Amino acid sequence: MSGGSVLLVSVPAVHLSGLDLPGSLYPWRCLRDAVLPPDLRLALLLVMQSAEAQQTEIRFVARPEIFTHGAARDWLDAQSGGAQDHLALTDGNTLRLIPGLRNHMFFFPRGMTSREGALNRLVRLVPEAFAGLASQVNGTLTFRLGSRWIRPPMLPLGFAVTPVGEPAQYTPFVWLPGNHGYAGVLSAKEAMEGVPLPKPPHYVPLTLGALSDHPFVVELARQVREVVLDPAKGPLLIGLPALDRDDAATKDQVEAVLEAFSRSGIALPRLSSWAVRFVAGMPDPAALAGARLTLHAHVPFWHFGRDIFDAVGEVTLTGSGSLSGPASLFSTWLGRAVPVRRIRPQLGLLPVTTGQVP
C-alpha cells in the first residue's frame, strides 16, 4: 500500500447490519461509534493510524463483492478516488476481493481457534484467491498449492503507543478442582483495577489458540503451581483470552483458562493466590516495565504497542508448533530478533491423535 493515495477498506459485513450507512462508500466515523468486537476495533485503529502516518486516505466500502463487473464496477472505480489498493479485514469467514485492485488481507482474530479454522477452510476452498493477495497485515498465512509454497508478503503494522481502552481488571487465581465455573465466579468477584505489583511480573497473554496448545499449557500450569506454592517466584500475570461469544464475562474467561489447566495433568494446589493473577484487558504499560513477556505464537502481538515492547525487560516467542513463520513475522514486525523457545511435550496428558480406524 503506497502512501499519499486512497485505500479502500472493508470489514466483515456482519458488523454493518445495524448501521445506517450513507452509501456503499462510507467514512470512518460510521464504524468508530458502532458496536464492534474489540479485536476488530483494534485492527481498525491500527489501520487508521497507519494510514494517517502514510497520509493515505481511507474510504470504507460496505460490500466490495457486489461490484463484480460492468456498470457497477465502473461506478465503484469512479467513486474510489483512484484507489489501487483494497484492504479486507477478515474474520476468516470470507475474503472479499476487488478484482483489478491490489488486495490485502488483515486476519484480525489471531488466536481465535474457530476463526482460524474458518480461514483455513477458506484457504482450502479458494487458495488461488489467497495466492493473489498483494500482502497480509501482521499475518503468517502460508500454504502449499500444488508444488508451490504460497506466503503472501507480510505487511507489518504496529501501534507506537498501545491504545488505551477500559482499565484492565485483575482477579486472583482460584483453583477448585472439578468446579472451574465456580472458581471463575469467585475469582471474578474479587476483580480490582490497578492492583500494584510487588515487582515486574511475568506476563503471559492468552488466546484460545494458545490454550489449545497442550504442551504450552502444561508448561504454563507448571509455572502457576510454582508461583502459587512459592509467591516469591511471582507475580505471574495471565492475560485472559477473548472468547468466541459476545456475552462472555470475566468469569467465563477465567473458567476457560482453568479448564485448560485441568486438562494439563498438572496437579494444582487448592488455593487462591494474587501471586498468580488474571488480567482482563490490556495492562497498564507502566505495570509491565521490566516485565518478562512470553508471547505464544497464537497471540495477536500487534495488540501491544512499541511502548510496551520497549518497556518490558524480555520478550520470548513460544509454542509447541513450528515457530519459524511466527518468529520471522514477529522479528520483522518488531524490527529486531526475538528469542524463540519451542516447547516440547514432556509432562501431563499426552494428546491422542488417531490415524486410520482399524
Place this chain on the structure above:
Amino acid sequence: MTLAHLDAVTQAGIIEGWACDPQRPRETLALAVLLDDGTAVAAGRAELFREDLMDAQLRYGWCAFRLRAALGPEALAAQRLRLVEATTGAVLHVQPQLPIRHVEHHDCETVEAVVAEDPTMLRSIDQLAGCGDLFAAFIAQEGLPAFIRAAYGYVLGRPADPVGFASYEKLMRRGALTPFGLLAILADSGEFRSRPRLLPSPVQPAFVFATAAAPPAAPELTLDDGADAA
C-alpha cells in the same frame, strides 16, 4: 354435447355464464362472446367456481365464466350475442337479449382483495365438494394409497405419516370416509391452519387429482378494440 349459458351482463360490463362438456369433464372450455357480425366482445375460459353449478353437478362446479366485455352493458343488452367455443367456433348458446344484472361491483382496492380474487387458487376446501367423480376416477386409476399420499401432498405439502396414512386408509376402505372428506379433514387440521398453503383449483395443472393429460392450450381470440381494462 356442450352445455352453456350466457346468463347476464353486470353493470360493470362483465358477461357472466357457464359452459362445460359433460363428455370432456376435465377440459376447461375456451370461449368467446360474439356480436351478430362476428365481432368478439369478450373472451376467456369457463374455469371459475359457482356453488349453484356444483349443486347442478356441472363440471364439479368449476365451469363458470366472467368475461370483461368490450362494450357497455346497455350496448350488449341491445344486441343478439353468441357464445362460441374458441377452438372450434361452435356456437354454444345464443342470447337474443342479455339481461343486465344489478349487483354491487367490487374492484380490487386492496392487495388483500387482489390475492383473494385469485381464480387459480381455492378460497375454501369446500369448493372441492363437487369433485367426487374426479377423486373416484383418480382412485380407480392410481389406487387408494396414491390418493392418500396425493391428498397429503396437496393440502399439507408433505408425505403422509405412517400413522395417519394407515388410519385414513382403513376408514376409506370401510367407506367411513370419502375422498373429499379426507381433504376436508386435512385442511381443517391444526397443521394446515397454522401454516396455510395455497391450494390450486381443479382447473390448474397443479391440481394433482386431475390425472389426465392437460388439454392442448386453445388459442385465445383477440378482442377488436380496447377491451383491456388494464
Place this chain on the structure above:
Amino acid sequence: MKPALTIDITPLLESQWTGIPVFTRRLVQALDPHLRLHFCQGPNGVPEEAVRQAIRIGTGTYLRDAIHTEVESVQQEARRPAIDPAIPLLYPSVKPSPGAVAREASTIHDISTLVMPDTHVPENVAFHLDPLRDQMASDEVVFCCSEATQEALCAYVPWVRPKTRVMYQYVDWPEGFEAMDRNQPAIRLGRYAVVIGTVEPRKNLRLLLRALEEPSVAAADLHFVVIGARGWMADQALAQLSPQAQARISFTGFISEFAKYRLLRHAEFLVYPSVYEGFGIPAVEAMSLGKPVLASLSSSFPEVIGPAGLFFDPFSIDGFLAALEEMANPALQAELAAHAVPQASRFNAAVMAAPVLEWLGVPG
C-alpha cells in the same frame, strides 16, 4: 436421433418451486426440443414420466414421493434405474459428488455463500461450498447464471475461467394469464410499485423501510407492495415506523404466480433493492410485462436490466430517494418502459439452451 443428456433433477424435489427449482424446470423445457433427456437424482436414475408429471403440475411433492417409494425395500433399491455413464450429465445447481459419468457440467447461480456467508445459515454455506472445488474440477463446463456470477467466480477461482459459460434463464408466464387478468375485477390500488424483497438481509428491504419516513416519499402518493412474507424481522422494523409510513407499504405473503403477475402488470414499476443477486429473475418478470425496474447498482442488475432500469447505490438512502423521484417522472418512466419488453425478450428458451447445446456440440 437427438443427442442424449442426463439432468439432475434434485432441485425439483422441493414442494414449492421458486428460484433454482423453477430454473431447473425451465432448463428442462428449453432443452427438450433439442435433446433426448434422461433424469437422475445424484447417481440414481429417475423415471422420466415422474419428472414430466412434476413439471406439468409445478411441484416436487409427488416426485419426491415417487422416488422415495422406489426404495422402500432392498429389491426395489436394486431395481432403481441407473444412469448411463456414457451420457453427459448436467447439474442445474450443486454437484454433491463428482464422477457419476464421464462428462459432467454443473451450474453456479451465485457465489453469495462464498462472499457473503453472513447472509446464509451455516448449513447452506456448507451445502454449496463443501463440494465446490471438486465440483468445478470435475466439470467439463461450469455454467454461470450471469456474467456477474462468472466474473465473481473467476476472481476467486481463476483456473475455472476457460470452463465457464454464461447460461441465462428466462420468463415463461402461462399462456392464459393475460386473458385471465383482463377478466378479473380491475385493480385500483392507486399508484404503486411492486417490491421484491423478503426478510433476508441480502434483499435489503430495510432500505425501503428507512425511505418510508422520508418527507419526499411521504409526500408522494406512491404505495409499495412487497411480494413476500412479512416475517418477524420486518414486523420489528415496521414497528419503528409511524402509522403513516406503515400505511404506505403492504406485504402480500406467499402468493400464486397469477397474483404476482397481476400485481406486477398493474404496477408502475418494480423496486429491486437486493444487495446482491446471481441473476435477478423478478426483474425479467417485470420487464416482460413492460415495467421498468428501479434496482441496486450491484452484481447482475445492470447486465440483466440494462436500459430498462434506473440504478441506485443499495446502501444509500439518498441515492434511493433520488432514484425514486426520478422514476416518478412519467416521461422517464415511459422511456425506460419502452426498453422493458425488448430487454426481457433477450432472455428466452433458445438463449438458455444455447450454451448447453454448444457444450454437447449440437447445432442450436
